[in-house]
Amino acid sequence: MSLLVVGSVAFDSVETPFGMASDVLGGSAVYFSYAASFFAPVRLVGVVGQDFPAQHIEQLQAHGIDTSGLVTRPGATFRWKGRYQGAMDSAETLAVELNVFGEFEPDIPERFRATPYVFLANGSPRLQRHVLGQMHQPKVSFCDTMNLWIATERDELVRLLSEVDGLVINEGEAVQLTGCTNLVAAGKQIARLGPSIVVVKKGSHGALLFADGTCCPLPAFPTDEVTDPTGAGDSFAGGMMGYLAEVDDVSLASIKRALVYGTVMASFNIEDFSLRRFERLERADIDHRAQQLLELTRF
Amino acid sequence: MSLLVVGSVAFDSVETPFGMASDVLGGSAVYFSYAASFFAPVRLVGVVGQDFPAQHIEQLQAHGIDTSGLVTRPGATFRWKGRYQGAMDSAETLAVELNVFGEFEPDIPERFRATPYVFLANGSPRLQRHVLGQMHQPKVSFCDTMNLWIATERDELVRLLSEVDGLVINEGEAVQLTGCTNLVAAGKQIARLGPSIVVVKKGSHGALLFADGTCCPLPAFPTDEVTDPTGAGDSFAGGMMGYLAEVDDVSLASIKRALVYGTVMASFNIEDFSLRRFERLERADIDHRAQQLLELTRF
Numbered sequence: 383m384s385l386l387v388v389g390s391v392a393f394d395s396v397e398t399p400f401g402m403a404s405d406v407l408g409g410s411a412v413y414f415s416y417a418a419s420f421f422a423p424v425r426l427v428g429v430v431g432q433d434f435p436a437q438h439i440e441q442l443q444a445h446g447i448d449t450s451g452l453v454t455r456p457g458a459t460f461r462w463k464g465r466y467q468g469a470m471d472s473a474e475t476l477a478v479e480l481n482v483f484g485e486f487e488p489d490i491p492e493r494f495r496a497t498p499y500v501f502l503a504n505g506s507p508r509l510q511r512h513v514l515g516q517m518h519q520p521k522v523s524f525c526d527t528m529n530l531w532i533a534t535e536r537d538e539l540v541r542l543l544s545e546v547d548g549l550v551i552n553e554g555e556a557v558q559l560t561g562c563t564n565l566v567a568a569g570k571q572i573a574r575l576g577p578s579i580v581v582v583k584k585g586s587h588g589a590l591l592f593a594d595g596t597c598c599p600l601p602a603f604p605t606d607e608v609t610d611p612t613g614a615g616d617s618f619a620g621g622m623m624g625y626l627a628e629v630d631d632v633s634l635a636s637i638k639r640a641l642v643y644g645t646v647m648a649s650f651n652i653e654d655f656s657l658r659r660f661e662r663l664e665r666a667d668i669d670h671r672a673q674q675l676l677e678l679t680r681f
Numbered sequence: 682m683s684l685l686v687v688g689s690v691a692f693d694s695v696e697t698p699f700g701m702a703s704d705v706l707g708g709s710a711v712y713f714s715y716a717a718s719f720f721a722p723v724r725l726v727g728v729v730g731q732d733f734p735a736q737h738i739e740q741l742q743a744h745g746i747d748t749s750g751l752v753t754r755p756g757a758t759f760r761w762k763g764r765y766q767g768a769m770d771s772a773e774t775l776a777v778e779l780n781v782f783g784e785f786e787p788d789i790p791e792r793f794r795a796t797p798y799v800f801l802a803n804g805s806p807r808l809q810r811h812v813l814g815q816m817h818q819p820k821v822s823f824c825d826t827m828n829l830w831i832a833t834e835r836d837e838l839v840r841l842l843s844e845v846d847g848l849v850i851n852e853g854e855a856v857q858l859t860g861c862t863n864l865v866a867a868g869k870q871i872a873r874l875g876p877s878i879v880v881v882k883k884g885s886h887g888a889l890l891f892a893d894g895t896c897c898p899l900p901a902f903p904t905d906e907v908t909d910p911t912g913a914g915d916s917f918a919g920g921m922m923g924y925l926a927e928v929d930d931v932s933l934a935s936i937k938r939a940l941v942y943g944t945v946m947a948s949f950n951i952e953d954f955s956l957r958r959f960e961r962l963e964r965a966d967i968d969h970r971a972q973q974l975l976e977l978t979r980f
Contacts, residue, residue, distance in 0.1 A: 604897075678896070
């Protein structure tokens with residue numbers, strides 16, 4: 383089944399203990415769609431400025447991503463500059479230029495509105511609801527969010543959570559949203575706001591899945607090959623939803639397996655800057671690592 | 682098989698967001714031996730002062746712990762006072778009175794020296810080596826350590842690590858010992874110092890096992906019932922080594938299963954102060970929760 387993502391397309395400049403990259407392709411919708419496109423056809427809705435090179439678009443198209451929903455507006459593309467230090471658990475944002483992304487009011491093309499799997503990447507809950515309202519009853523809708531929206535648009539976010547099927551959220555954001563420092567308590571409380579699937583992401587410590595009334599913890603793929611964590615969360619979401627769209631099944635068993643694929647895609651993504659690791663990745667590598675993770679975590 | 686532990690026996694005073702307890706039974710050797718005694722006969726070697734009540738000793742004996750190696754010295758028992766806040770991931774030490782524990786030079790009774798399973802609870806590496814030197818080639822020896830010894834007795838600790846079979850260590854200590862902020866890199870580096878089994882404990886995020894050249898991550902048992910984390914690490918080690926002594930096998934499969942039991946014992950311990958949760962625990966509860974953990978983590 384096909385999968386639609388609405389989110390940012392960006393130029394990232396990143397510095398980590400292992401190197402740096404300037405003005406490379408990034409953004410939530412880019413990481414998500416590239417990761418998901420190993421599993422299912424992806425439709426990308428987003429905005430770029432006139433400075434966005436055609437070869438980036440061609441690269442996405444060559445990987446099975448429908449970019450006909452990616453609009454070009456007068457002005458510059460969204461730019462993010464950040465730095466990771468120490469354990470690289472979180473980014474320090476050095477500069478943000480929203481540019482054309484600042485006025486983005488996504489208009490979903492009519493031909494995309496019946497897409498069964500929908501991911502609302504990080505964005506204002508008002509805009510995420512605006513997108514969801516245009517879709518024709520998707521089979522599975524997930525959203526992401528961030529600290530800014532929890533602080534500034536909490537009511538709208540809570541409304542959105544009553545409308546989506548799933549949420550992916552960082553541990554810090556889960557604590558901020560609920561006031562619970564215990565992540566199991568936090569996840570349960572978020573599930574009571576509506577989403578039948580809640581995934582609390584803990585970076586190198588893995589993820590907690592809340593579904594069907596249980597909390598299932600999955601470790602991250604153990605690796606010391608971490609070059610750049612940028613996009614790990616969106617690659618996780620892309621692998622997870624890509625797998626769900628591929629098998630077109632949302633039983634607990636499939637959701638759990640989807641988290642394995644999300645974990646694997648995140649583990650590949652962090653091995654290099656931008657999409658570089660994905661560019662030299664085959665589906666067989668993904669399945670092999672998923673099998674490895676299942677074996678390592680079989681206790 | 683029987684299991685020997687050398688470590689502290691203490692009176693703890695603890696404050697957490699969920700209550701407080703004053704002068705309750707604690708100490709690394711107490712938590713370890715009580716947890717381990719659900720699985721195998723335990724021999725405890727330690728020291729207490731003249732203020733230590735007979736009923737504490739009787740309680741340990743009633744649970745299958747041989748306390749004939751617990752000596753009483755003139756003076757007061759070791760006392761620790763601490764507080765947990767927020768996510769309760771680490772204790773803030775408010776007061777320490779070493780008392781008789783400060784001059785403890787453990788003398789292992791001759792009848793205990795052939796014990797096949799040995800745990801050197803947190804203590805100075807010099808004393809831990811002094812104990813190990815008295816043992817008659819144990820089948821499996823593990824040690825614990827802490828930030829203080831890494832800072833003050835690093836050389837002696839490195840020597841100890843070349844002599845033991847296993848190490849349990851907190852994530853922060855693993856980073857301190859190796860200088861690696863990536864825990865997978867840290868664990869691999871520690872394994873190169875000697876121990877064929879390294880367990881890096883991550884509190885609510887679970888543990889990483891390094892053995893047989895692989896890194897196997899195990900999540901913690903997901904729970905929002907956390908009253909007091911004091912003794913969780915020693916309960917983990919007790920469950921783990923108790924299980925190994927019970928099955929008397931150190932294949933990778935048994936070590937992995939031992940980590941499940943360690944995780945389960947830690948998860949029970951944190952549900953109440955001191956030994957209170959263990960006091961109302963049956964072996965069947967332990968096996969039931971181990972089964973639950975295996976199911977929740979089966980992805």
